[in-house]
Amino acid sequence: MVARALWYVKPGVAEVRPERLSPPALGEARIATEYSAISRGTERMVALGEIPKSEWPRMRAPLQAGDFSFPVKYGYSATGRVTAGPESYAGKRVFVLHPHQDHFHAPEGLLAILPDNVPSRRAVLAANMETALNAHWDAGTAPGDRILVVGAGIVGLLTAHLASRITGTEVAIADINPARAKYAEALGIKFVSPSDVPADNRIVFHASATSVGLETAINACAFEGCVIEMSWYGTNPVTVNLGGAFHSRRLKIISSQVGHVAPSHRNQLKHKDRMERAIAMLDDERLDVLVADDVSFEDLPSMLPKIWSSPDLPPIVRY
Known part of the structure; x- marks a missing residue:
């Protein structure tokens, strides 16, 4: 059969x-895609040609085609139904780390079966939820912690959502865009402007991908607090003030990246185990607010420039 796939062909242009x-x-399945998610973080940098050459090998998506910088078929959040392949997967709904494409093949080992209580539309959040889960493992989040998340994009909101589910935590999320407050409210999370962030947080997750946001995160830490840096800046330089009280307050900045299972869980869990846990955590209807908007696959190339520049959460792709 002939499938259709989205390719980034030059900076800002897709077809x-x-x-x-x-x-x-043998050992492969064919999937008819239902939905896929767009990443305004890494995928946007791929689309605009902002991946540093030094990171080309490490930043490859599991089922990427082509090479950085262009042309490249890139993406990692697709859900669909198995239409051919191993008998044990026949007809099942699955999540796969695959680029935007209406029909595709994937190795059996990369298929994550979706439980009945997680609809395919919401399940495209699995890769982002996995990032949020790994960040909490890196942070060692515990009951009763005071937690701030800086940056109310998809990853930031999911990170705050997981934090709020831990007993006794006090959680807030900050963003320069007041329109993001509606998403936090729908998830039951306190939303604040950067000028009103609560102080003395034991853990601050930074997910704004801006120098100003990182500065806000550092300043919001308690004594011996920790910033979990979840942003990736690509080729863009970052300026941060480590003077003032940074050393006297004995603060820490820890990089969290989903390419490896966090050290606290690495001996017990593999990537597939972590993904299964992340998918199970999507059993919450409130998360549907994060996938409320969609764009058809046919319209995706023409819509991407607006999606990259929009202050709204990115839509998901409907097939």
């Missing part, structure tokens, strides 16, 4: 290309 699919090989 849909045909792709011939042979029958699935």
Whole structure:
């Protein structure tokens, strides 16, 4: 059959290309895509050609085609139904770390079966939820902690959502865009402006991908508090003030990146185990507010420039 896939062909330009699919090989499944998610973080940098050459090998998506910088088929959040392949997966709904494409093949080992209580539309959040879960493992979040999240994008909101589910925590999320307050409110999380962030937080998750946001995160830490840096800046330099009281307050900045399972859980869990846990955590209807808007796959190339520049949360792709 002939499938259709989105390719980034030069900075800011994408197109849909045909792709011939042979029958699935042994151990492969064919998936008819239902939805996929757009990342305004890493994927946006890929689309705009902002991946540093030094990171090209490390930043490859699991089922990426082509090479950085262009042309490249990139993405990692697709849900769909298995239409051919291993008998044990026949007809099942799955999540796969695959780029935007209407039909595709994937190795059996990369298929995560979706439980009945997690609809396919919401399940595209699985990769972002996995990032949020890994960040909490890096942070060692505990009951009763005072926690701030700086940056109310998808990853920031999911990180705050997980924090709020831990007994006794006091959680707030900050963003320069007041329109993001509606998402926090829907999730039952306190929203504040950067000028009103609560102080003395034991853990501050930074997910704004800006120098100003990182500065806000550092200043909001309690004595011997910790900033979990979840942002990735690509080729963009970052300026941060480590003078003042940074050393006297004995603060820490820890990088959290989803490419490896956090050290606290690495000996017990593999990537597939972490993904299964992340998907199970999507059993919450309140999270549907994060996937309320969509764009058709056919319209995606023409809509991407607006999506990259919009202050709103990105829509998901509907097939």
